[in-house]
Each structure stands twice: as C-alpha cells, then as structure tokens.
Amino acid sequence: MNIEKVMVIGAAPMGSGIAQVCAMAGYQVLLNDLKADFIERGLGVINKNLSRQVEKGRMTEEQKQEITARLTPSTDLNDAGGVDLIIEAAVENMDIKTKIFSQLDNIAPANAILASNTSSLPITEIAAATKRPEKVIGMHFMNPVPVMKLVEIIRGLATSDEVYRAIEDMTKSLSKVPVEVNDFPGFVSNRILMPMINEAIYTLYEGVATKEAIDEVMKLGMNHPMGPLTLADFIGLDTCLYIMETLHEGFGDDKYRPCPLLRKYVKAGWLGKKSGRGFYQYE
Template identity: 55%
Template sequence: MRDIETIETVGVVGAGTMGSGIAQVSAVSGYDVVMRDIEPEFVENGLDTIDGSLSKFVDKEQITQDEADAARERIEGTTDLADLADCDIVIEAAVEKMDIKQDIFADLDEVTDDEAVLATNTSTLSITTIASATDRPEQVVGIHFMNPVQLMEGVEIVVGEKTDPGVVELAHDFSEALDKTTWESDDKPGFVSNRILMPWINEGVRAFDEGVATKEDIDRGMKLGTNVPMGPLELADHIGLDVCLDATQTLHEELGDRYKPAYLLKRKVDAGDLGKKTGQGFYEYD
C-alpha cells in the first residue's frame, strides 16, 4: 500500500475549476500531474486556467517565474484515462452525479496499479457508495478540497465504511504536503463542511426571498455579525448556484425537510443565473 514517501505522480480526473486547482497545487508542491477530461477543449481550458492562475501568483510575488514554469512543465493534459495508469494517487473531481463517479471509479480500478489510492473530491456524495464500484474499497477515500483550491487552506478527509486507516493517514499526509490543513469526517451526508454550510446559504436565500432584508444587507449582516469573509448570497454566487442546489438536494434526500432547497435557489438555477461563472446570480459580474 502506498505511503507519502512513494507518491510521485498525481492523477486528476476533471479539468474544471476544482480539477485544475488540484492539479496546480500538486504541481507547485513538486508532484508530476496527469490531468484528464473527456474532451480536448476541456483539457485546454483547464490548462489555460492553470496558466492564468500561476501568472497571478507570479505577479503577486508569491512564487517566482521559474517556479511557475517548473510547475506548469509537471502537468500533462490528456483525454485518455489509460494515461493515469502509472499514477500513485488519483483524485476524481468530476460532476456531482453518483452514476458518473461510479463509472469513473470502476474504470480507474481497471487501469491503475493495484496499490494506487483512489480519492474523490465529492462534497456531499457517499464515499462508501462510490467505492463499491471498485474491487479495492479499502483504498478509496474522500479528499475534499475547498474552492478556490489555490487559495483555500482547508481539506476535508472523508472516511468510507471500508477505507483502510493507512489510506486515511496518507490522505492527510498528502494534503499537508500541498501546504493544506486537514480535518476528518465520517461518511455522513454533507460531511462537516457542506452539512453546515449549505443550510446557511439556503437560509440566506430564503431570507432574501421572503423580504427579510436586501441581499446586500443579508450579506453585510452576516459578514459583520459573524466575521466571515463573504455572506451567504455572495458565497453562493462564487460556488455556483447549480452546485449549491445539487448539494442541497442531496442533503434533502438524505436528511429530510430541514435541508429542502429554497424556492428562489431553484428558480435562479432554472433561469440559468448560476452566479459568477455566468455573470449573473444574486449579483451581477463583469
């Protein structure tokens, strides 16, 4: 079984916001990275995102240009899942759909080395259920990065029913090698972060919809009243309202009506107003 000393190459499945972020922080920390997505344009978009992010770190003098160039050279993009065959750990960062994740893990189980650790970045879905698609559930673990990965310090380690304690330890060690700080959760719906965060966002949406206050005053009140950097509506825009809705619906199905999505959240998603990524959510973005 792998330990932190044997990790050299990191596989990332998904080149979107989370996947490209995980690829970037892994490469900056000295690991070789293979980042895979299903379409060439998705891979190119992910690599472009990494280039732009590294440039910002250079501009802010947080890393040197040589360090940025070296990190970028460590990242290989691909559409072929078989290119992950030699990875020591693979982190899946695909869409939050159980059937898609299980298909990916079944395929990873076939193409990767028997000792490779398979991790998922899921924010709400069961690690145990994802792991059941493999013949190595003891080597499947949740490594849930926070968004944006490049800036957020925290990583949530989620333990499935059959996850081996050594794999849990490796997940902590690997995350800490990326200069992150970890906490651990059992495989319960929403884990620690989203089990608490999503009701907070959802209630903020309800308060706005029911006329408790303007969206600005709701966000201002929560920022000044609880010392958080963003209020619930602003944060929802940054996460993506579709992502928030998916997470809240999953929690509602698992935990009942206390997690029922606010009507306005569903209406905004149906209208295509998903937040910062579409230029319109609860606020407008250039």
C-alpha cells in the same frame, strides 16, 4: 505507500487548482478531461496563477517553468495505468462518479489510491463501484484550491488506515491542513454551510430584507468575508441546490428542504457568477 504520480480528473477550476498545488509540491501530474480545450483552459488558469506569483516575487520564472513541466494533459482515462493516486474532480453527480470509479478500478494499478473531491456525496457508495473499497477515500478541497488551506479527508466504510495515513501525509505535503471527517451527507463543511445559505435565500424569498441587506448583516454582524447570497453565486446555484437535495435525501429531514426561490433561479438558468446572473448580475 509512496505517491509520486497523480492524475486529476476534471480541468474545471477545482480540478485545475488541485493539479496546480500537486505540481507545486513536486508531484508529476496528469490533468485529465474529456476534451483537449477543457484542459487547455485549465492549464491557462494555472499559468495565470503562477505568473501572478512570479510578479509578486513569491517564485522565480525558473520555478514556474519547473512546475508547469510537471503538468501533462490527458484525454484518455487509460493514462491512469501508471499513476499512484487519482483525484476525481468531475461534476457532482453520483452516476457520473460511480461510472468513472468503476472504469478506474479496471485501469489503475492494484496499489493505486482512488480519491474523490466530492463536496457532499457518500464515499462508501462511490467505493462500492470498485473492487478496492479499502483504497477509496474522499479529499474535499476548498475553492479556490491554491488559496484555501483546508482539505476534508473522508473515510468510506472500508477505507484502510494505511490509505488514510498516506492521504493525510500527502495533503500536508501540499501545505494544506487535513481534517478527518466521517462519511455523512455534506460531511462537515457543506452540512453547516449550505443550510445557512438556504436560510439566507428563504429570508430573501419571504421578503425579510433585500439581498444586499442580508449579505451586509452576515458580513458586518458575523464577520463573514462575503455574504451568503454572494457566496452562493460564486459556488453556483445549481451546485447549492444539488447539495441541499443530497442533504434532504440523505437525512430525510425537512430542515434541509431547498428554498423554492433557489429552484426557480436554477430552472431559469440563473446559476450565479458562471452564467452572468444569480442573486446578483455579473459582467
């Protein structure tokens, strides 16, 4: 399976990061979103990232121009009619994802692979919205995409070996490390990470220690680069809650029950860094 042209759906930080690494690896990339200003913002972030690389002497201005020339904005899903791979990085919501995949199934060429950057939702269920479940796969990139090396590759129940191999090879071409994971709620990364974050929130909720103390213990005692409450703020508390609810529903086990304090903060609109306030306050 030859992949040359890629469409990335969603120009928020994850989607724009995926578009950037694909363009840097030589792929022609369509960056798609609902509104032109969303795409403009995403392309602006890419431009800023690449300019930083030029300043640091890691690439030339000419190389930067070549990369940006491979990026094309798109506000029409019908543009998927001429691509080899679509990587969906829309909001983490099953109804939205299945709707997108159902539409793409009718637009994309018969040989095109449909991938989801979902961080927790079952690939098998997403694939069921299409008539090509064997060509549907999970590509879970880590944030920030240009920096983080890992990509969890998730096979759905029907994903073919050929499609898996094509995505594994393509992931390596992005200078990423592919790791094969089976289709369970939260996969590996979030099945381990989110309960840890949730437990840190319970530790704060129960008054065991202050938020600063909890983060210091995990940074200095466990050698984590940032504390779990700071990390939750960077991920987005609404995203943390959604993933915990997915794990709780998927496994039916109360060890995945979201902490009431997490629910309270999300209801208050304290979503972390993106809203200016979560466990910490941001400028």
